[in-house]
Amino acid sequence: MIAHVHVDAPVITIDRPFDYEVPPQFETLIEPGMRVSVPFGSRRLLGIVTGVSEGTREGLKPLEALLDEESSLTDELLDLSTHVKETTLCFRSSALLAMLPAALKVSYDKEIKGETLPDGVRAGTHLSEYPKETQSIILALAKKGDILLAPVLKEKRTVKTDLVIELIDATLIPARAKKQQEAIKLLKDVPRMYWSSLRQIGLSRAQLQKMESLRAVKVTEVELNRDPYATIEQVIETVELNESQAKAVHAIRDAEAGETLLLHGVTGSGKTEVYLEAIGQVVDDGKQAILLVPEISLTPMMVKRFKRRFGDRVAVLHSALSQGEKYDEWRKIKRREVDVVVGARSAIFAPLENIGLIILDEEHETTYKQEENPRYHARDVAIWRAEYHECPVVLGSATPSLESYARAQKGVYRYLQLSERYGGEMPPVHIIDMRRELAKGNTTMFSEDLFVAINDRIAKKEQCVILLNRRGFTTFVMCRDCGEGLTCPHCAVNLTYHQHGDRLKCHYCGYEIGMPSKCPTCDSKKIKQFGTGTQKIETELLNRIPEARIIRMDQDTTSRKGSHEQLLKRFEDGEADILLGTQMIAKGLDFPNVTLVGVLAADATLGMPDFRATERTFQLVTQVAGRAGRGSLPGEAYVQTYNPDHYVIETASEHDYESFYAREMQLRQVGNHPPYWYVTLVTFAAESPLVAQAEAELFAADFVEAHVAQSRLNGPMPAPLSKLKNLFRYQLFIKTKHPEALYPVLATLQQARAKAISKKEYQLSIDVNPYVFM
Structure with missing residues (x-):
């Protein structure tokens, strides 16, 4: 028997299945989708079996081991990996591994063998167990042949x-x-107790063993499930749907096999209730459902509602869980112990086998697009899986992406609308012209109106949400004598000042240094921070309102496990007056005591080198304004801007999606942007800018010769972020009306450069339908 295996080696020259002989003891056990250990050259690699065939062939190496008792990937997911490879131009091994939890991936190490070893080094141990200095000695001895280092796989699952x-x-x-x-x-009193509870009285393991040997007790090892949401109790809540919600649920129920529906509901219109009811009907039919949310910060609130409705039949998958917790949740899905999967982007690969409904909440969010290989979009994967399972997909949003809304207008998606806020009115939005504030001598980040409104809400024991989509204390540091800015030596970006630790950090590569007391270029002491981040806003608020209780949410405060949930729980419990944060607080959060929303520098993202900058600004302002007045108390929002007459600010303040859509689509058509054209971004990165430019020019010339119908090429040109992690970057933009004709050409051009890429002469990345252009 022969096994066809894709190995864990993302190298373009070996992106194909390799054949291995299946030893007799594995023949009745091996199945496609299993993880295996295989010899590959002088290494031992993880492999995924993508097929088996009868017969044998001379010269084949045998599989070393089966790492699974049953297939980790279903036949459907194996087929899906091929689709992801073809449509994102990634390696198939990358697509396969993206579908597995981190615990089922492996680390590679070397086992130390030999009789004469350095002091403190033992045979049978692994190289990674020793300090770097000792590793250098071991490697030197191995190079001489004095000791042997045997490659091994180390599994991560526990x-x-x-x-x-x-x-x-x-x-x-x-x-x-x-x-x-x-x-x-x-x-x-309790005839059956866990050892973790019993040992708290001071009973030792030896004493327990003695009790067992006397046959006074019976001791059994059991497997535990790590459930971070075990404390949430199931509560059957009955909510009466309004007419619009009931119509939406009925439409989802009657949807055709593989149909995609766009649920366009204003903020606070009760989309989550529609999701709960629609999924409840699917579960009652004996099928399963997937609900995706875009941000980790939304997951705890959504999980709470679904756990209350469906109890322990809900599995949760997102990156804030520990590796062990994610593995246990994944195994619950594999063992068919759950009906509903709730999670972020990667949860779309949950190994369910009887899917009846897939929902993407806040479908417009860019976090649904993976920015590293494989560069898939969860929406596209959801649509593929829905067609496979012959079930509907629901895309829900108060501010749908232009691409989705355009498809709904053309009838490609079915359009469902919730036009009224559930139990209340949309909050009024006040536009504050910061140019007038500046003319009045107000140089702070807070207009007088917003500051008065914040004080008023604190006095009334009501809560506020303040958004500034910029973390850190200031955005850059500059010398006022020579004008030199402090930039990252590895990336072409300014360093951001963080007050905590008095540090300057690069948000791209992680480089950081202490804040200098004088300019590194001219030795002047006139070096100062400019711009504003969330840390600085927090400091300013505390200086002006000392009694204010503030919770700040950004990447700096939410990096620890469970921090999202803890911060939101504190705010929900009324332990803070103000929730200050970046875009992670702009959507999905539902706090009935929030009556005021403030948006600082609402137009800051309008100048980004991205044709979607206006769309993202509209979505951000509309979404965060919708956090106000979601309970019995009325709410309002203040949007501060230096461009009060910009159509994005005007339409967002009026909650007028249709007017924004009509204006933006005109501009998209003139610029040949999506949804009128499909866009692909090709990026070349090399240690020398001349190499990156030269390779981009060669690729461009080859593409022109390929004559892809109805396609346009822009570039090559330096990337907006021209240097990243010590590599210089050039880009090509390819626009096409027929992506199905473009993908094979790009794959051929990519393969033609396989040898140079494998030698790491330069890096080539192809991003189909990109969301980040930096």
Whole structure:
């Protein structure tokens, strides 16, 4: 028997299946979708079996080991990996591995073998176990041939276990064994206890073993499920849907196989209730559902509502969980113990086998697009899976992407609308012209109107949400004598000042230094921070309103596990007056006591080198304004801007999506942008800017010769972020009306450069339908 295996090596020259002989002991066990350990040259690599065939062939290497008891990937996901490879131009191994939880991926190490080893080094141990200095000595000896380093795979998956102690006969414990008697007393009240609970009285493992040897207790090892949401109790809530919601649920119920529906509901219109009811009907039919949310910060609130409705039949998958927690949730799905999967982007690959409905909440969010290989969009994967399972896909948003709304207008998607806020009115939005504030001598980040409104809400014990989509204390540092800005030595960006630790940081590569006391270029002491970030806003608010209780949410405050949930729980419990943050607080959050929203520098993103900059600004302002007045109290929003007459600010303040759509589509058509054309971004990166430019020019020339119908080429040109992590970058923009004709050509051009790419002469990345152009 022969196994066809894709190995864990994202190298373009080996992006194909390799054949291995299946040893006799594995022939009745091996299946497509299993993880295996295979020899590959001098290495041992993880592989995914994508097929098996009968027969044998001379010269094939045998598989070393099966790493799974059953397939980790279903036949559907194996087929999906081919689709992802073809439509995103990634390696198939990358697509396959993206579908597995981190615990099922492996790390590669070397086992130390030999008789004469350096002091402190033992045979059978792994190279990674030793300090770098010792590793250098070991590697030098291995190079001479004095010791042998054998490549090994180290699995990451771990199963959490505990011991269950059951009382059999209390009379067998001697009276003098005080701790054992104390344990027996507890077991008489609770005849079956976990060891993790029993050992808290000071009982040692040796004492437990003694009790077991006397047959006083029975000890059994059991597997535990790591459930971070175990404390949420199921509560059957009955919510009466309004007419629009009921119509939407009915339309989803009656949708055709594989149909895509766009649910366009204003903020606070009750889209989540529609999701709950629609999924409830699917579960009642014996099928399963996937609900995707764009931000980790939204997940705790959404999980809470779904856990209350569906109890332990809900699995949760997102990056804020520990590796072990994600693995346990994934195994619950594989064992068919759940009906509903809630999670962020990667949850679209959940190994469900009977899907009846897939929902993408806030479908317009760019976080649904993966920015590293494989560069898939969760929406496209959802549509493919829905067609496979013959079930509907629902795309929900208060501010749909222009591409989705255009498809709905053309009838490609079915259009559903919730035009009224559930139980209330849309909050009025006040536009504040910051040019007038500046003319009045107000140089702070807060207009007088917004500042008065914040004080008023604090006095009334109501809550505020303040958005500034910029983390850090200031945006850049500059010398006022020579004009030199402090930039990252590895990237072509300014360093951002962070007050905590008095540090300057690069938000792209992680480089950081202490804040200098004088200019590195001219030694002047007139070096100062400019611009404003969330840290600075927090400081300014505390200086002006010392009694204000503020919770700041940005990447700096939410990097630790569980921090999103903890911060939002504190705000929900009324432990803060103001929630200050970046775009992570702009959508999905539902706090009934929030009556004021402030948007600082609403137009800051309008000048980005991206044709979607206006769309993102509209979405951000509309979404965050919708956080106000979601309970019984009325709300309002203040939008501060230096461009009050810009159509984006005007339409967002009026919650007028249709007017924004009509204006923006005219500009998109003139600029030949999506949804009128499909866009692909090709980026070349090299240590020398001349190499990057030359390779981009060669690629451009080859593309022109390929004569792809109805396609246009722009470039090559330096990337907006021209240097990133010590590599210089050039870009090509390719626009086409027929992506199905473009993809094979790009794949051929990519393959033609395989040798140079494998030698790392330069890097080539192809991003189909990109969302980041930097």
